[in-house]
Amino acid sequence: MKLSGFQQWLKDTMGLDASTIGPTIVERAVQRRMAACGRADLGQYWQLLRDSALEQQELIEAVVVPETWFFRDNQAFAALARNYDPLWAATRPAQRLRLLSLPCSTGEEPYTMVMALQDAGFPLERLDVEAIDISERALSKARQGRYGSNSFRGRELEFRERHFEATAEGWQLPKSIRSRVNFSQGNVLDLGFLPGESLYDAIFCRNLLIYFDAQTQLRTVEVLRRLLRPDGLLFVGPSEASLLLSLNFVSAQFPMAFAFRKAPARAVDAPAATASVRAIAAPTQPRAAAPLRKPIAPLRPTPARPAAAAAASVDESLLDQAQTLADNGRLAEALAACRKYLQAHGPSARALYLSGLIDSASGREREAEQHFRKVLYLEPCHEEALMHLALLLETRGDAAGGRVLRTRAERCRGAAAVGRRP
Ligand SMILES: C[S@@+](CC[C@H](N)C(=O)[O-])C[C@H]1O[C@@H](n2cnc3c(N)ncnc32)[C@H](O)[C@@H]1O
Structure with a gap:
């Protein structure tokens, strides 16, 4: 058994393209798991992996990249709150706002959705946020709603004082915000992923597609298309934006928010499945010069790193x-x-x-x-x-x-x- 067999298993199971994080990460993860399970060689460990669902989850936990923080690429949250404002709620009294954060990692993203909407005056009792990730470990941290300094980056942190309570163990989110988010474990590549689910008004799928190869990106985008309402918004990460443009999505025209809508049928030249993912343009956001009417918070594309911040005089x-x-x-x-x-x-x-x-x-x-x-x-x-x-x-x-x-x-x-x- 070779390391490439494990790389292939990870790709088939969770979509991870080892070259995106570097094969040595996978190698180290396999070695760590072998040591933890007392398996002497790759062949023995492969046997265990094939037979044990528990070990499969452990290997997945060992390779996931849970990197996330509150208000990451915050223009996305400003755009969300601008699109689904109190007027939206008032003019649709019978409708709830359904949002999806996939992958949600340790919860910073879905909780930020709630905070941004609350700050904009959206009635939280009409809000449902589904938050899904493949990592059980990340989800168990998310459910606690308690965070350390790594989850707060950049210099615009006044939201922390407003929404969190400082405790000896970290910054704690109140139940009023935590209760709006429903966390569950899921793999976007599972064939039965969210079947028959009512559609979402907005989906955040940020910083996941970058870890997939072209074919898996395409498959994932088709899942997202199925789950998104016809007039819904799909948010991706800054380096994933160009991919959407090549797959029958159009810019929602929110500057720096990396938000997209399904292309209207008449604008579609070719079926999405025939689009060449690798033929996408460079990671650009389409021209989106329409001014924001009421920016909620300034763009912070590069969170100040502690060392750099200290040095900045x-x-x-x-x-x-x-x-x-x-x-x-x-x-x-x-x-x-x-x-x-x-x-x-x-x-x-x-x-x-x-x-x-x-x-x-x-x-x-x-x-x-x-x-x-x-x-x-x-x-x-x-x-x-x-x-x-x-x-x-x-x-x-x-x-x-x-x-x-x-x-x-x-x-x-x-x-x-x-x-x-x-
Ligand atoms: C870098 S985090 C992104 C978190 C958040 N969306 C953000 O942008 O800050 C990537 C997350 O993707 C999750 N993940 C990886 N493969 C997945 C899959 N096949 N299905 C669901 N989640 C997956 C990982 O567990 C990890 O928590």
């Missing part, structure tokens, strides 16, 4: 302004503000990354690539820049280049986990 207000402009769809002005900041302060990973996102949103892929490369020159382990660039290269047909960047991201993640530089 320059005045960040110009960059904050650039982010607000970008949030409001004023992309040209946002880019101009980034340039001004860079001229005044010299190279800055945050300014360059925001410039790359704006280029990406405006369809300027070459410029986006240059900006992301500059970010990596300054911060070699900037994960978002690594993932954006990997997808840019892959969609241009440079699979080897993409692989190099993904492997680098994996090394960085591993190094961060043990607290050293890669």
